[in-house]
Amino acid sequence: xxxxxxxxxxxxxxxxxxxxxxxxxxxxxxxxxxxxxxxxxxxxxxxxxxxxxxxxxxxxxxxxxxxxxxxxxxxxxxxxxxxxxxxxxxxxxxxxxxxxxxxxxxxxxxxxxxxxxxxxxxxxxxxxxxxxxxxxxxxxxxxxxxxxxxxxxxxxxxxxxxxxxxxxxxxxxxxxxxxxxxxxxxxxxxxxxxxxxxxxxxxxxxxxxxxxxxxxxxxxxxxxxxxxxxxxxxxxxxxxxxxxxxxxxxxxxxxxxxxxxxxxxxxxxxxxxxxxxxxxxxxxxxxxxxxxxxxxxxxxxxxxxxxxxxxxxxxxxxxxxxxxxxxxxxxxxxxxxxxxxxxxxxxxxxxxxxxxxxxxxxxxxxxxxxxxxxxxxxxxxxxxxxxxxxxxxxxxxxxxxxxxxxxxxxxxxxx
Amino acid sequence: xxxxxxxxxxxxxxxxxxxxxxxxxxxxxxxxxxxxxxxxxxxxxxxxxxxxxxxxxxxxxxxxxxxxxxxxxxxxxxxxxxxxxxxxxxxxxxxxxxxxxxxxxxxxxxxxxxxxxxxxxxxxxxxxxxxxxxxxxxxxxxxxxxxxxxxxxxxxxxxxxxxxxxxxxxxxxxxxxxxxxxxxxxxxxxxxxxxxxxxxxxxxxxxxxxxxxxxxxxxxxxxxxxxxxxxxxxxxxxxxxxxxxxxxxxxxxxxxxxxxxxxxxxxxxxxxxxxxxxxxxxxxxxxxxx
Numbered sequence: 001x002x003x004x005x006x007x008x009x010x011x012x013x014x015x016x017x018x019x020x021x022x023x024x025x026x027x028x029x030x031x032x033x034x035x036x037x038x039x040x041x042x043x044x045x046x047x048x049x050x051x052x053x054x055x056x057x058x059x060x061x062x063x064x065x066x067x068x069x070x071x072x073x074x075x076x077x078x079x080x081x082x083x084x085x086x087x088x089x090x091x092x093x094x095x096x097x098x099x100x101x102x103x104x105x106x107x108x109x110x111x112x113x114x115x116x117x118x119x120x121x122x123x124x125x126x127x128x129x130x131x132x133x134x135x136x137x138x139x140x141x142x143x144x145x146x147x148x149x150x151x152x153x154x155x156x157x158x159x160x161x162x163x164x165x166x167x168x169x170x171x172x173x174x175x176x177x178x179x180x181x182x183x184x185x186x187x188x189x190x191x192x193x194x195x196x197x198x199x200x201x202x203x204x205x206x207x208x209x210x211x212x213x214x215x216x217x218x219x220x221x222x223x224x225x226x227x228x229x230x231x232x233x234x235x236x237x238x239x240x241x242x243x244x245x246x247x248x249x250x251x252x253x254x255x256x257x258x259x260x261x262x263x264x265x266x267x268x269x270x271x272x273x274x275x276x277x278x279x280x281x282x283x284x285x286x287x288x289x290x291x292x293x294x295x296x297x298x299x300x301x302x303x304x305x306x307x308x309x310x311x312x313x314x315x316x317x318x319x320x321x322x323x324x325x326x327x328x329x330x331x332x333x334x335x336x337x338x339x340x341x342x343x344x345x346x347x348x349x350x351x352x353x354x355x356x357x358x359x360x361x362x363x364x365x366x367x368x369x370x371x372x373x374x375x376x377x378x379x380x381x382x383x384x385x386x387x388x389x390x391x392x393x394x395x396x397x398x399x400x401x402x403x404x405x406x407x408x409x410x411x412x413x414x415x
Numbered sequence: 416x417x418x419x420x421x422x423x424x425x426x427x428x429x430x431x432x433x434x435x436x437x438x439x440x441x442x443x444x445x446x447x448x449x450x451x452x453x454x455x456x457x458x459x460x461x462x463x464x465x466x467x468x469x470x471x472x473x474x475x476x477x478x479x480x481x482x483x484x485x486x487x488x489x490x491x492x493x494x495x496x497x498x499x500x501x502x503x504x505x506x507x508x509x510x511x512x513x514x515x516x517x518x519x520x521x522x523x524x525x526x527x528x529x530x531x532x533x534x535x536x537x538x539x540x541x542x543x544x545x546x547x548x549x550x551x552x553x554x555x556x557x558x559x560x561x562x563x564x565x566x567x568x569x570x571x572x573x574x575x576x577x578x579x580x581x582x583x584x585x586x587x588x589x590x591x592x593x594x595x596x597x598x599x600x601x602x603x604x605x606x607x608x609x610x611x612x613x614x615x616x617x618x619x620x621x622x623x624x625x626x627x628x629x630x631x632x633x634x635x636x637x638x639x640x641x642x643x644x645x646x647x648x649x650x651x652x653x654x655x656x657x658x659x660x661x662x663x664x665x666x667x668x669x670x671x672x673x674x675x676x677x678x679x680x681x682x683x684x685x686x687x688x689x690x691x692x693x694x695x696x697x698x699x700x701x702x703x704x705x
Contacts, residue, residue: 262678
């Protein structure tokens with residue numbers, strides 16, 4: 001998409017530097033001159049929102065780490081110390097804990113947008129796969145971060161999730177002991193989780209660079225799902241057009257984020273995590289954070305431990321395979337009448353699983369979770385492959401400019 | 416070929432059936448839920464609830480009195496330092512009052528140059544002392560139960576009201592973050608003299624409607640007229656319980672006043688910023704068909 005940079009620095013020093021390391025040219029071609037489809041709606045601002053959230057989590061996290069103590073005897077108290085005695089410590093901590101939730105909210109919107117508009121299809125498979133890698137790293141980071149305050153849910157959540165690895169035949173117990181650094185979740189576990197929780201965000205940042213690089217090679221998808229054909233007619237330069245629109249998105253998202261931080265900071269958390277971890281007392285219901293609930297529901301829906309683990313990871317594998325499971329040649333759901341309905345069913349299915357994941361696994365909740373788990377996999381493995389063969393798509397516009405003239409892929413969030 | 420509308424209707428019916436139907440079937444099958452399921456604690460009118468909420472200083476001072484005279488006989492509060500009682504947004508006793516209060520307590524310190532531990536009068540920087548040397552001593556004195564530390568207790572208790580209420584609990588105007596305080600008030604007033612028919616209490620257990628298992632080791636802590644308030648507030652168990660719940664909320668969330676005040680300013684600025692950015696964006700894009 002972006003060829004050799006045509007960027008010419010204005011100052012002599014700039015030219016001197018650019019001929020030795022063309023980093024300004026790289027920035028210019030990636031974030032200034034980069035052609036952006038002009039029909040993007042606000043759902044496309046979530047990439048920028050996610051970059052912002054990653055930055056926010058790293059900055060608040062680095063400062064929190066200056067005050068936190070990763071020791072089972074001190075961790076809980078050190079977090080309370082942050083809340084009470086560190087200047088603006090309560091703000092840092094609430095920004096960071098709610099930031100994780102906002103990060104996941106944004107990533108789920110971002111993934112759903114990619115699914116709705118077929119952003120994973122050729123030539124964007126690698127871009128999509130890098131996104132799945134980021135998602136996996138995010139989940140690992142969030143999981144380990146949740147252990148750090150060393151509350152009851154931290155401890156028991158860590159125990160339940162690390163125990164899953166013991167379901168692996170033959171080597172399961174060895175792996176679990178190795179993960180724990182002992183024979184239960186204890187101080188060595190907390191220490192390594194802290195270390196990894198600090199490391200993984202920088203790995204995420206690295207993969208984000210690859211993600212953006214891949215994006216700028218193949219170009220952005222757009223609501224019409226057709227490629228940029230004429231840069232003049234179909235696109236606008238990233239700066240100022242996309243930069244400004246992304247700023248609107250980030251600013252609006254910040255309103256939501258700050259509402260949670262300042263007015264309902266504990267809504268998304270579990271009260272049990274304000275109780276110091278106690279290995280001798282199991283909470284009545286062990287529930288993960290909300291963003292893991294759909295996967296937790298799938299895990300519990302399968303009546304065998306190993307099976308549950310396989311299906312839970314299988315749920316992510318479906319995302320990995322998605323570019324090859326969807327056989328339709330049309331990208332955007334706007335031109336796929338049946339897919340559009342199925343997509344919303346899928347969203348309903350995931351939300352339903354999330355709700356069931358928060359409920360005790362009894363009676364009808366188990367049955368409902370099994371039905372929805374079945375639908376989740378049938379959606380990917382049966383419906384999507386078949387739909388591409390049997391669905392009659394609406395005619396796709398010849399170009400982005402044509403789609404705009406036709407009143408476009410009239411979608412929510414356009415402005 | 417099915418039309419989109421009929422597909423949508425079928426899909427909606429399917430998901431409706433799964434999410435509502437399956438649990439409903441199960442509800443019929445499941446053994447009748449415990450006859451004594453803990454009820455949802457009633458809501459109180461808190462000064463610190465809502466968008467402009469902040470602590471009522473006089474209530475916190477009364478609540479501190481209840482905490483000091485009753486609760487702290489058994490419960491610890493290890494994150495509460497005497498100096499906190501003078502912090503802005505708290506009970507805000509004067510520095511002199513806090514100094515005098517701390518001096519009434521004996522704090523274990525040391526070792527001194529001779530290697531001995533010794534006791535000295537408390538200072539504002541000391542943390543609230545506990546009546547027991549350790550957890551086991553507290554258990555022995557309390558019928559085998561450990562009185563939980565009170566520092567963050569008000570945030571460690573929740574109220575599960577289920578779907579759809581939990582959604583509203585996050586929303587502006589109806590947000591509900593005072594669950595712990597409501598639970599504490601309900602618990603204080605939820606004691607019955609005798610267990611309901613068919614329920615047996617062991618040893619030191621008492622019956623409480625709002626305690627999750629109902630069988631609580633803590634005896635009814637507050638009764639009418641038990642504490643003498645200096646400010647003329649009603650001396651009833653209800654009033655005591657609300658005052659102490661407010662105090663516990665403050666102890667768990669001492670920066671609430673600052674948080675809400677800052678939050679109001681932050682949201683105000685963000686709304687203006689978003690509006691300005693949106694207007695600028697609109698203007699910039701006005702010459703682009705999109």
